[in-house]
Amino acid sequence: MDLRIYNHPILEFKRDKEVYFYFNGKRIKGYSGETIAAALYASGYRRITKSPKYRRPRGVYCMIGKCSSCMVRLNGVPNVRSCIVPVENGMIVETQEGYGELPSSVNLENSEDWEEMETDVAVVGGGPAGLSAAIYAARVGANVLLMDENYRLGGQLIKQTHKFFGSKDLYSGIRGIEIARILEDEVRSLPNIEVMLGAEVFGFYEGRILGVLRDNRIVKVKAKTIVFATGASENFLVFENNDLPGVMGAGAAQTLMNVYGIKPGNSVLMVGAGNVGLIVSYQMLQAGIEVKAIVEAMPRIGGYVVHAAKVRRYGVPILTSHTIKRALGRDHVEGATIVKLDENWNEIPGSERDIEVDTICLAVGLNPSSQLLFQAGCEMRYIPELGGEVALRDENLETTVEGVFVAGDLSGIEEASTAILEGRIAGISAAMKVVGVSSEWIKKREEMKAMLKEIRSGPFSAKVVRGLRKALIGVVS
């Protein structure tokens, strides 16, 4: 089986170097640039591992290293996120049985292995918010260290093949993949930004020190200020058999398709008609995948109607007041049962219907990746309008821990355009704390705030605006 996409209307996939590795003893072909999970998926391995306790089959869920659905043993080391580790010749990948045992040869306590670095502004996360924060902090005059656990900059922009909304200044009408390129070029052109990829920030310590794991070595980064822009992870949904391989986040399917050029399946049920569900459905059509239906539990479509109209024109049904009841299949998805809901969100008995699909995508919202903020001691608040636990912040995006800033989806689930603006505001603020305040940059920062306000003035932002009000320092919830 080969699920790779060879013709695509927007993208070209370079597969110049073949790589061979082993999965449970079988020789598998991949291409350089693919990750372990991507290469396995392309070759038809949907079941990558087993759940630790009940040994249920497990495959990928998020494809960006945020969940633990695809963890394998790699060259003897357990708990490796196969979705983000690039394939290399000769790798030995194994399905993990139970909780992994730490191999004795790995000794992270060896302090001679530590490396130390210092920077003015550390930026954690290289998506639209982090890239913008780095660019603006550098422009203000600070030295910047930009870190991302992936091996490519751009965050989730690298899979956004659609053109963006937003204002002209924020790249409206330009594809996300192109915006990623523009921002990366800008980062690379600024001499005072150092980029560190494959760098996993795992801890926050006294004195604004970040613990970073890179190439199996620990780097201690001492930063004067920090901008966290770690993004978000996809929500899960409760239904029978929801852990069956082939059930995945819509964003994961998008990563497979648009980053690696691999079809998540041939026929899909999309759960959720927000913008993510609608946009990813359209991109599936572009990749030659059949979208059997989009179900939406709400009585109306949550995303923009222009996105809905795009998929309707190709005959994809959008079933409002419908949800998924169970995934069908034993080893991987072979179908789904959907059900109609009444106005109180209760299932209507007898309205169940089975549809034959090999993939079920969940587009049911995102959740800020706020673990490091908890560790840093930021005052956190659960704000459903923003997607979950977020740090309280002032209007310059500084949290209750001095010198620690937030931007992008981490500060509240929103759009790439607002993430870019927040990144700029946080970047300017974090840099000014180090190199000194300038009236010119304060003016620029006010312009950014005004732009944010205008973008957020529409009806689709009402909820976020309500949430942001509750997230301001000094507001009692």
Add this chain to the structure above:
Amino acid sequence: MSFETTGIIRVEDLRKLGLMPSEARMRKGPVVIVECVQRIPCDACVFACPFGAIVKENINDIPKVDFNKCIGCGACVLRCPGLAIFVVDLSVGNGKALVTVPYEMLPRPRVGLRAELLGRDGSSLGYSRIVKVVESKDKTYAVTVEVDEKLAMEVRGIRVMGDV
């Protein structure tokens, strides 16, 4: 049912929002149909139009179109992230009309190829030939097909068929 439930924008919706040109204007030559009916933060069409025919005061406004300034060039069709802009031309006569739709699928369109005409709900409205193709530098196509005049406001998508 409203477009919020169906995902389908109807001509009545456009008329209510001032997005339908007059019949007289449509008979004069190609004119833009902006099918963007919600207040969303986007201004790509405003900056795409070289003639200033589309304006938005606040970025979240519904676009305002000056049909007398619009010459139906299709530049905005290629730019709109919602793929929500079309050009309709009722000046051809013979009971025919030209409809230009945005297209980002395979196979790639070419003048002379056959295309299946798709309605707003994906239903097949017959077949026609592609008479004009314009490609943007980022791989969006504006594809023009000839259709029956009565389908000018119904054909909103195409499926390109192979060579004939």
